[in-house]
Amino acid sequence: MTSTAAAAGGLPVAPAAASGGSPVAPVVPARGVRRPLGLDEVRLTDGFWARRQEVNATGTIPHIGHWLDREGWLGNFDLAAAGRLPEGRRGREFSDSEVYKYLEAIAWEIGRQDAAGSADAAAAAADLDARFRDVVARVAAAQEPDGYLNTKFGRPGQEPRWSDLEWGHELYCLGHLFQAAVARRRTRPDADDGLVDVARRAADLVSDVFGPTGIQSVCGHAEIEVGLAELGRALDEPRYLEQAERFVERRGQGTLADIEWGRSYYQDDVPVREATVLRGHAVRANYLAAGAVDVAVDSGDDALLGALRDQWASTAARRTYVTGGQGSHHQDEAFGDDFELPSDRAYSETCAGIASIMFSERLLLADADPTEAARHADLVERTLYNVVATSPADDGRSFYYANTLHQRRPGAPADPEVVSPRAHSSLRAPWFEVSCCPPNVARTFASLAAYFATADADGVQLHQYAPARIATDLGGGRAIALAVETSYPADGLVRVRVDAAPGDAWTLGLRVPSWADGARLRVIAADGAPVEVQDAHPGQIAVARVFAVGDVVELDLPVAPRFTEPDPRTDAIRGTLAVERGPEVFALESVDLAGTALAGVDLADLVVDASVGPREADGRVVVTLRRRATAGEPMIAAEAALVPYHEWAERGPSTMRIWLPTS
Amino acid sequence: MTSTAAAAGGLPVAPAAASGGSPVAPVVPARGVRRPLGLDEVRLTDGFWARRQEVNATGTIPHIGHWLDREGWLGNFDLAAAGRLPEGRRGREFSDSEVYKYLEAIAWEIGRQDAAGSADAAAAAADLDARFRDVVARVAAAQEPDGYLNTKFGRPGQEPRWSDLEWGHELYCLGHLFQAAVARRRTRPDADDGLVDVARRAADLVSDVFGPTGIQSVCGHAEIEVGLAELGRALDEPRYLEQAERFVERRGQGTLADIEWGRSYYQDDVPVREATVLRGHAVRANYLAAGAVDVAVDSGDDALLGALRDQWASTAARRTYVTGGQGSHHQDEAFGDDFELPSDRAYSETCAGIASIMFSERLLLADADPTEAARHADLVERTLYNVVATSPADDGRSFYYANTLHQRRPGAPADPEVVSPRAHSSLRAPWFEVSCCPPNVARTFASLAAYFATADADGVQLHQYAPARIATDLGGGRAIALAVETSYPADGLVRVRVDAAPGDAWTLGLRVPSWADGARLRVIAADGAPVEVQDAHPGQIAVARVFAVGDVVELDLPVAPRFTEPDPRTDAIRGTLAVERGPEVFALESVDLAGTALAGVDLADLVVDASVGPREADGRVVVTLRRRATAGEPMIAAEAALVPYHEWAERGPSTMRIWLPTS
Known part of the structure; x- marks a missing residue:
């Protein structure tokens, strides 16, 4: 099986690491168009x-x-x-x-x-x-x-x-x-x-x-x-x-028992290469898909890899929350049907987000098409900011297991000394009877630098943005060192300075996120040559040149807050808008109504004024809200600040919603 | 406890049954303003x-x-x-x-x-x-x-x-x-x-x-x-x-263990008399509430009865589906928060519907205010037609356990010989591992006549409508016999003929459902006197007179199909309309697209034209639908027939939705 498939097709053997050894990264495919840069090559x-x-x-x-x-x-x-x-x-x-x-x-x-x-x-x-x-x-x-x-x-x-x-x-x-x-x-x-x-x-x-x-x-x-x-x-x-x-x-041959939720729960309903979308338990589904990519890549099984790409695309488009979260069902911690994405019953398990990142990242490493790689990196980023970063509290000592998009009743504070029997507690808990999520967050954060950049024979590709030092070797002593300077995601300017470069041409690739229409790229040469400026369309933009030490490439991503419309087929959020800013999803949290004319109003009675776009004021994202007209009560309107979703529930019990009704 | 409370307040001792014995009915309170007419008094x-x-x-x-x-x-x-x-x-x-x-x-x-x-x-x-x-x-x-x-x-x-x-x-x-x-x-x-x-x-x-x-x-x-x-x-x-x-x-003292879903699951979180709404497992909650009404009524505990009335009102307004179904969660078969009523994850267990009817009916028997009684009867009717009648297949040999309001994928046919492990199967199953619903339906249907009419010293009250013979005695030999003739709910005309009457005045009460704005009442005397006509507003309308044998009272209820708007606080169905006709909720079922220009179109891609009201054509209720505009595909519009929800899934695997998006 392996040898035949490998002979028949498959990706090229992956580029060797700078050291000649294996990259210091969780995933190092034997084949692929690019290799991950490891923790020894990328430092945040x-x-x-x-x-x-x-x-x-x-x-x-x-x-x-x-x-x-x-x-x-x-x-x-x-x-x-x-x-x-x-x-x-x-x-x-x-x-x-x-x-x-x-x-x-x-x-x-x-x-x-x-x-x-x-x-x-x-x-x-x-x-x-x-x-x-x-x-x-x-x-x-x-x-x-x-x-x-x-x-x-x-x-x-x-x-x-x-x-x-x-x-x-x-x-x-x-x-x-x-x-x-x-x-x-x-x-x-x-x-x-x-x-x-x-x-x-x-x-x-x-x-x-x-x-x-x-x-x-x-x-x-x-x-x-x-x-x-x-x-x-x-x-x-x-x-x-x-x-x-x-x-x-x-898997998918029905060797496991049928159960209340069906064999789809553990993906034993349909063979992996015949499936069209992820289904069943969302962590199981993504771990399996990630492992199947590993198998497909290393064994050169293009048919399997193609099926997995299609499953990813369908899942991302139809079964994924705006946060990147996956899994609509509390009952079986599972995916729902297409477009079954209720905010209030979002399970969006932290581990499912991490597992989805594992699946996306493996596809990214195998993507011959840089645009495809950018799509996979987009979902990695969305999920990192809005699921993985949401789970732990600011002090890293309590965690969401499930990441709801809509909290109707303020939850009771979790006791930091008590194990939570509940995955759906509305405040973060220190530990759970099923405590898969905290150590999953820990291993992901500790290895996070490995998700930021890759290299191929032609150069280096940046998939995620953060202040970082990158040092690698394209082979043959072609050493490259880069310093990434940015306040992203607070600011959209990403500045990449070349600190070491070989004497010949190579290519710096930069992901332009799907939301970043209007991005601009500038190349500022150390020798004082005129600055080159160009539009940077969503996807992967490549700068190929003989870089000199001191050259700077600036990517300017527009991170002004924006309204996001739901897919009309997603019933649960019809007639609403979300607010995003760069890669961050924002939420309306009840505590932010304090001090406004809407203090004390139930979030269920508020609508957002869609005619007034979200704007930034005093470093916060604000929208105009009004209380829904009800008999006998005056209309009240006010501006209120939203909170990045990953920061919610840090200020005591509150109610919250991401998708805001427009009427 | 009992004796003190009874002395302090409470309802009057219930009117005695015609026979002097107990009515042949499931619920015969010792106290109340009216008594149920039993199976020996009401025959459908x-x-x-x-x-x-x-x-x-x-x-x-x-x-x-x-x-x-x-x-x-x-x-x-x-x-x-x-x-x-x-x-x-x-x-x-x-x-x-x-x-x-x-x-x-x-x-x-x-x-x-x-x-x-x-x-x-x-x-x-x-x-x-x-x-x-x-x-x-x-x-x-x-x-x-x-x-x-x-x-x-x-x-x-x-x-x-x-x-x-x-x-x-x-x-x-x-x-x-x-x-x-x-x-x-x-x-x-x-x-x-x-x-x-x-x-x-x-x-x-x-x-x-x-x-x-x-x-x-x-x-x-x-x-x-x-x-x-x-x-x-x-x-x-x-x-x-x-x-x-x-x-x-x-109950509510926390004597049961805390569990994953909290003590609210079995209502052991808050004492019954302190609760403000039903919560937790929906069958448990309603059975408990029904039993608490029994206790409150017979022991004269007005405070407890008042609390239960308030819980009913809040639950009906905020935690009940348009079908009358209750229970939003598959996981714990439980109520959700207020306005958490997702169509696609409606659990709406058949037993919860039956239990809700038990609760409503007990309040109805205790209601001094006829308008209150009509509200309780309204929910009984809504739940009977749209939950209890929906559960069994036409042949009475397979059943829904859960009654979803939105089916996105056609289910596989249930094997009539196989026990279903699943409560959420999308086609009716002959039997379940947990098979509470089939015998609950059976006992409810067998005793159904007892929910139709009551009597007090002043007369008879009709709460539900069907062709029936009613014979009772108001006491002291004041015998009354009525024949109810109607095609309800297909037609809105309910004709009550007096077949026996005492010589003195008594009152015929008739419920006017909440949806029946514009209802008319006619009294057609056997003696040829001019027909008396009056408007009948939602609630309970009373006709008091010395009835003669052959007198006819006609209630004309407007049952033209109508659009129903959701509560704006119910997120899951924002921007949609339902179609109702009389007490029946209608659904769009995919099989009814066959033969229209929309044949084969996914229900997820359809919107209803809200500017064209639902109408009747060839004995069916039809609406105008169009396929949502998508890139590269022409707009298609067509009329399509809806199906009474209780009739859905009788024609093979299909998809279905009750709430129809308007854009």
């Missing part, structure tokens, strides 16, 4: 994302460690090693995976600190490394001689191994283990903690047990696919990719 | 509802018996009697209750047949009675010596009695047992099958175990309250009402 130095990375390092990662200890999910491994399971086991059947995501987050954070290069960073990395080794030792002690690793199954008194593929999450947990091992391998390739060996033994077992003559089924929660594929890439072990391919091909 | 002779009663008798009731046998839910009682539980037990923890609802349905159906009085009816009643006795004998054999009765709890190898009040449904099941016993008692008061004694022994046990010094908690699913209250009324046993009162007062 300031601004919106660097601040979140800092909060992640100092707030979120220690917070997760605290709760994993407190809830006993880490302790489960100690009990396993001591032969004291199942009696003392705590947490849900998938709790092992949170430990692995925590390890992955620490590994990437070590990589980020290593790249920073300061004495403080080295000290931070040393502390993280000690914690990492401690956790790995406890995990490794629980691994069984044949490589099996799970605290919930297989011991006397527990259900047998692989006896509950629908709900047991054993392979799912291992997928996260493999991603943690990949992070360790790529950030500290010479580390002797043993996590990579733990992962290798488990992956070998999976490849045997679920191999060509083994159990002919899949895990109820996709994740093993991305884990195996990337572990295979990191360890140069083709068996793992082949096993990932088997799992992808088996 | 033809038309919309009589046809459904016939299908219920010949289709649904046997169908339910078949499935109760086939699924072993009836057999569980035999296993219990044989000491063979728990090994062989089948079905969910509440499966006993379906057997009891089945018994209740049979008991009312026997009463209906007894009232018909024909030889065929007598034969049908005899067959039903034999089946009834067989089932009762099997149920009675499973009852334990102390009165406990439940096949799921209390035996060796089962969980102990009352050990899982949150989810065990033991009291819930007994509530349904009591309602079955009430039906038997009122339809065949002298029957010797023993069901009433079974119920009495169980009710005595409950009153002991959960009495003043017993377990101070409630059942996770309300129902025992209505069951105990009515059994107390039927058997003249004040202990049972007192126990119902205890259960009502204990």
Whole structure:
């Protein structure tokens, strides 16, 4: 299968990393037109994302460690090693995976600190490394001689191994283990903690047990696919990719049980290559799609890759919220039908947003067409700003699991000491009975720099914008160094200064977001030549020249606030407008009515004046609202400030809505 | 408690039934301004509802018996009697209750047949009675010596009695047992099958175990309250009402565990008398409210009754679909927030509709203000036509559990031989793993005549309209007989002929539905006097006179199709219109586009022309639709017929929507 497909078609072998080794990134396809620049090549130095990375390092990662200890999910491994399971086991059947995501987050954070290069960073990395080794030792002690690793199954008194593929999450947990091992391998390739060996033994077992003559089924929660594929890439072990391919091909054959929500819940209803849109559980669907891209790319399976591109396009157009969020159903955490996107019942799980970014990013790396790559990067950006950045509170110690677009009743404040049983609490909670989201946010923020830029033989492409230092090599000693200076997204000016360049021509690619009609590009040469100015249309704009040190490329993106109309087929938001500014979606939050003539008015009774565009005043985005005419009450109109959606619910209980009725 | 409250206030003692005994009706309050006319006093002779009663008798009731046998839910009682539980037990923890609802349905159906009085009816009643006795004998054999009765709890190898009040449904099941016993008692008061004694022994046990010094908690699913209250009324046993009162007062004290969805799920968040709106699980909420009305009425607790009236009004205005359906959430089968009424995710459980009718009807019986009574009857009618009549297929052998208002994808046909695991299947299923709805429909249809008319000392009030014969006695030998002739709802003319009347004045009350602006009332005296004509405004219109035999009162209700605008606060249907005609809500179903210029167009791409009102053509309601303008495709407009919502999905897989976008 692999060899034939690879011979028949597929992408070129991916460009080699500057070091000759693997990029320090979560996803490093064997094939593709461009390669990701890793954490050692891109460093976010300031601004919106660097601040979140800092909060992640100092707030979120220690917070997760605290709760994993407190809830006993880490302790489960100690009990396993001591032969004291199942009696003392705590947490849900998938709790092992949170430990692995925590390890992955620490590994990437070590990589980020290593790249920073300061004495403080080295000290931070040393502390993280000690914690990492401690956790790995406890995990490794629980691994069984044949490589099996799970605290919930297989011991006397527990259900047998692989006896509950629908709900047991054993392979799912291992997928996260493999991603943690990949992070360790790529950030500290010479580390002797043993996590990579733990992962290798488990992956070998999976490849045997679920191999060509083994159990002919899949895990109820996709994740093993991305884990195996990337572990295979990191360890140069083709068996793992082949096993990932088997799992992808088996999915949709109905080997899992039919359940209340149908086999579509775990995508076992239709083979991946025959599906036309993502469906079912939104995290499962996106993890599976991401793993299928890995398989399609590395095995040269263009038909599968094409099907996945189509699924992405349909899902983005018909089953994705304006925030980038995915998943309309609370009941099964699932996609709804096309255009079934209710704001008030948006589930928009944080993990689904992260999984969607994983899917989009993998397509971006495979996109031959730069315009396609820009579309995929657009959704990555939309989801990062409006789902992933929304989940954690400002201090990084409480989180949304679900990210509603409309809050009708102010929620009660979450107790910072209490585990929330609810995914739909209206204020952020410190920890959940199902706590997949916090460590998923942590590993994403720690590795975030890897989503910002790529390189090919011709040059460097910037897909996301933040103050950054970029240093890479196009091969053959063609070193490039760039400094990105910007206040984006507060301001639309992105300034890229060339700090090092080879003597020959190369190309700087810059994404122009889909909302950025009217963008302008300026090339300001260090030698004082006249400034070159051109229009920059949405897509990927390329500047090809023999750059000199000191040359500056400026991309000016129009970030004035704008109204966004809904798709007329989306019933739930007919007759409304949203306000966006650059990549940020804005929301009306009740606390911002205080001090206006509309103080105390229920958001349900407000309409936005569509004839007066949103504008900026005193650094905030404001719109004109009026109270809907009701019998016996005077009409009241006032300007009110909106809040970036990712900042909502930071000022006490409130009501909120993104889509504002126009009448 | 009871005695004090009764002394302090409350409604008058309810008027006595014609027979001096209890009306043959499901609800017979001890107090109230009017009493229900029972199955022996009101007989539906033809038309919309009589046809459904016939299908219920010949289709649904046997169908339910078949499935109760086939699924072993009836057999569980035999296993219990044989000491063979728990090994062989089948079905969910509440499966006993379906057997009891089945018994209740049979008991009312026997009463209906007894009232018909024909030889065929007598034969049908005899067959039903034999089946009834067989089932009762099997149920009675499973009852334990102390009165406990439940096949799921209390035996060796089962969980102990009352050990899982949150989810065990033991009291819930007994509530349904009591309602079955009430039906038997009122339809065949002298029957010797023993069901009433079974119920009495169980009710005595409950009153002991959960009495003043017993377990101070409630059942996770309300129902025992209505069951105990009515059994107390039927058997003249004040202990049972007192126990119902205890259960009502204990609710909302937080004696049940907090759960993922919060204690509001089972209304244990706020005391009944402090609540302002129904919330949580919609069936639980309405059953509880109905039982609380029973308690409030009989104990003279005006404060509690007032709170329940306010809850009803708020729920009807803010948390009820245009169909009368209640419950916006699939996840927890629950009410949403105010104005959270998405069409596409409407749960609108059939049982919630029935429970809402139970709540409304109890308020109606207690309403001193006839206008209030008309409002309650309005919602009963809306819910009967558009929820209860929608659930069963035309043959009465498959059912909706959930009643969506918007179907985007055609569903697969349900297999008539397969139990559906899903409550949200888009075609009706013959049986469900949770199969509360089919027997709930059956008992409601069998007892439906009891919802049509009431009497007080001054006369008779008609609340619902159908061809019917009504015969009652106002007391003191003041006999009244009425014949109702109508094609309602197809036609708006309701003709009430006086077939017997006392010699003195009395009052005929007629409900004018809220949608019936422009209704006219005519009194056509048998003596040839000039016809009296007057406007009939929505509410209750009263005709007081010395009626003669042959006098006719005609109510002419305008049933021309009309557009209905949504409340502007209901986000999900902003910018749409619904079409109603009389009490029926209409829907656009994709199969009706065939043969028009819009054949094959996705309903998502259609808008209704609001400038052209709905009209009738060839006996159908038609509207003008056009395909929404999209790039490159011509505008198409056409007239298309709508279907009464209760008739949808009878012609194969289809898509459907009630609320039609206007642009």
